[in-house]
Amino acid sequence: AQSVTQLGSHVSVSEGALVLLRCNYSSSVPPYLFWYVQYPNQGLQLLLKYTSAATLVKGINGFEAEFKKSETSFHLTKPSAHMSDAAEYFCAVRNINNDMRFGAGTRLTVKP
Amino acid sequence: EPEVTQTPSHQVTQMGQEVILRCVPISNHLYFYWYRQILGQKVEFLVSFYNNEISEKSEIFDDQFSVERPDGSNFTLKIRSTKLEDSAMYFCASTLRTSGGADEQFFGPGTRLTVL
16 A cells, blocks of 8 residues: 655744655555645645646645655645744545545644 | 535534534535544544445444445444544545546545544
8 A cells, every 4th residue: 555654743943944844655656645734623725736747746825845756755845934834734645545645744833 | 616514513422322424525526535533643544435335444444434425415424332532533525536637635624523
């Protein structure tokens, strides 16, 4: 089965600093990869997805992610963090059976 | 913009009681899913449903759980005899299709189940 691993359960950055949230995948076939964001007491919102059309994927709220096959990675980045970016971020891979397999999540804290 | 809805937003129940969590997927979607998230943990797949039957289920989805699409709009998750460890946020999701592309799964806002 496909799976993803998120490195770092908690990332803290200062407002305006670079955000880097790490995700590595394990897949026997070309993967479909996703990043979701969960704000406190809310559901999951799609940030972006990789569908093999382009290795650099741009999402909402200024986030982007780069698919690197050689590193089996799909790290999420944002050049300049805003206070409103504070949330839980989940990397996910679409499993061969079409359900989503999520990473453990990374909680992003943004300091003023 | 169409969205997945879930009711109730919060359900409190006594251990051993039956609960039914309700979801209304996006109207033209064909594939439906339930996930759960125990507090502070990752989102876990429970079950997928297509063409009025279960497509896949995880090891979490034991005989205590069942799903149903009783009409053309609702998709329900029933837990027959709740246990303390069933306390979690339950998310419903739907997608239009799963073959031929990375179709996004649209998630509902979740139902927080608290078992006392």
